[in-house]
Amino acid sequence: MRSYSFNRSLIVTASIVSAAILLTFSGCGQKEPTLLEQGLALYRQNQLEQALPLLQQAVQETAEDPDAYAWLAETYRRLGQKEQAVGAARKALELEPCHAFAHDVMAAIHNPTYGKWPGADPDSTWHHLMAAAACDSNDGNIWTGIWVEAIRRGDSQLVDRASRRMYDSGFFAPALLAYNRWMLRHLPQNAMLITNGDMDTYPAVALQEVEGFRSDVVVVNRSLLNTTWYARYLRDHRGLSLPVEDALLDGLQPYRDEEGRMMFVSDQIIRGWMQQRRDGDFGRPIAISVTVGERQFDHDTRDHLCFFGPFHSWYPVPASSPADTSMLRACLSGIEPDDFSGPLVSETDRSPVRRVGTGQLVKNITAAALRYSEALLDSGRRDEARKMLEWAQRFEKTTELGPQFGERIEQLREKIGR
Numbered sequence: 001m002r003s004y005s006f007n008r009s010l011i012v013t014a015s016i017v018s019a020a021i022l023l024t025f026s027g028c029g030q031k032e033p034t035l036l037e038q039g040l041a042l043y044r045q046n047q048l049e050q051a052l053p054l055l056q057q058a059v060q061e062t063a064e065d066p067d068a069y070a071w072l073a074e075t076y077r078r079l080g081q082k083e084q085a086v087g088a089a090r091k092a093l094e095l096e097p098c099h100a101f102a103h104d105v106m107a108a109i110h111n112p113t114y115g116k117w118p119g120a121d122p123d124s125t126w127h128h129l130m131a132a133a134a135c136d137s138n139d140g141n142i143w144t145g146i147w148v149e150a151i152r153r154g155d156s157q158l159v160d161r162a163s164r165r166m167y168d169s170g171f172f173a174p175a176l177l178a179y180n181r182w183m184l185r186h187l188p189q190n191a192m193l194i195t196n197g198d199m200d201t202y203p204a205v206a207l208q209e210v211e212g213f214r215s216d217v218v219v220v221n222r223s224l225l226n227t228t229w230y231a232r233y234l235r236d237h238r239g240l241s242l243p244v245e246d247a248l249l250d251g252l253q254p255y256r257d258e259e260g261r262m263m264f265v266s267d268q269i270i271r272g273w274m275q276q277r278r279d280g281d282f283g284r285p286i287a288i289s290v291t292v293g294e295r296q297f298d299h300d301t302r303d304h305l306c307f308f309g310p311f312h313s314w315y316p317v318p319a320s321s322p323a324d325t326s327m328l329r330a331c332l333s334g335i336e337p338d339d340f341s342g343p344l345v346s347e348t349d350r351s352p353v354r355r356v357g358t359g360q361l362v363k364n365i366t367a368a369a370l371r372y373s374e375a376l377l378d379s380g381r382r383d384e385a386r387k388m389l390e391w392a393q394r395f396e397k398t399t400e401l402g403p404q405f406g407e408r409i410e411q412l413r414e415k416i417g418r
Helices: 014-027 035-043 048-061 066-078 082-095 100-110 122-135 140-152 156-168 174-185 202-211 228-237 265-279 325-333 352-378 382-398 406-417
Strands: 192-195 218-221 286-289 305-307 311-314
Touching: 035 048, 035 066, 048 066, 066 082, 066 100, 082 100, 100 122, 100 140, 122 140, 140 156, 140 202, 140 228, 156 202, 156 228, 174 202, 174 352, 202 218, 218 228, 265 286, 325 352, 352 382, 352 406, 382 406
Parallel strands: 192 218, 192 286
Antiparallel strands: 286 311, 305 311
């Protein structure tokens, strides 16, 4: 549950980051950053291989610091060095038995959902997640793990509680919640929304649970849909019928389709829903978040998609137009740019992948505005196209990510001028 469809921006090299850290501290008249601080600066840029030696030195420098060992353990884990991760996490727990972060790392190490490992054990994962929550119930990172594992166990009450705790702990930045509201707001009534990663799933279900916002929508995470326990949870606890009989569900295996494209279990289930929708046997409208990306689907599926801004609607017959301009106008007209001016990831989020990539979500808003501007121009509404283009340029400047579409904006401006 990690990837998004957008292109990631370039990350500065480790040497530049280290130099910037040193300059920042020395320029402010402060002492030189510790090895732990330098390592964490690289870690937060997802420069894990460069961060590792600094964190290894940090635990030698501060041998009694459980935080340093926990960060080292998490870095080992993300690099796939799970035996070393277990050793570092155990050391943190020896120093502080109720260290929530270290328990959370141990839970992730043992989680079979995150990859094959001889020591993987869902019961160990559950034990450490419960211990982590008991040590610090306000750590939103922990509740993301509990949310997934509660689904595995079919505990819908705990799933909802985890959603609420993520929200109440401040784990979601205000701009991220604004994006998810934008994604949910204009969906058809009772839609099924297919999402792609953490930050178009966790905040969406939290908004439904805490604010009652678009609770008619069923959010389906495409990555988790590759597990049969998640598919059964959607059926048994969210009222979403499956296109596969229960006896056949466990037998689904990935295969390559006629285009040579790998069809994972999630793809097969989604394709089944689409066929049921064609046959009139699936009552919910099907929507796909733009974070999934059109390229994830075969040509036939793409022909049935209509762009609505934050999502695509899938129709049983080929879409008459690649975009719904009236819906684009509606979803853009309600946006308050200031709602998206801050960071999209909170300071408490320990995932370097989310810290590096989540800010890219706001590009989807600008992209929708530019697509609408071009559609207006193609229909001869030049003045409206110009105003929309100017809005898109102003919006970009309000975001933490800053201008990203300069070249395309200039191309559209020239086209409007002609």
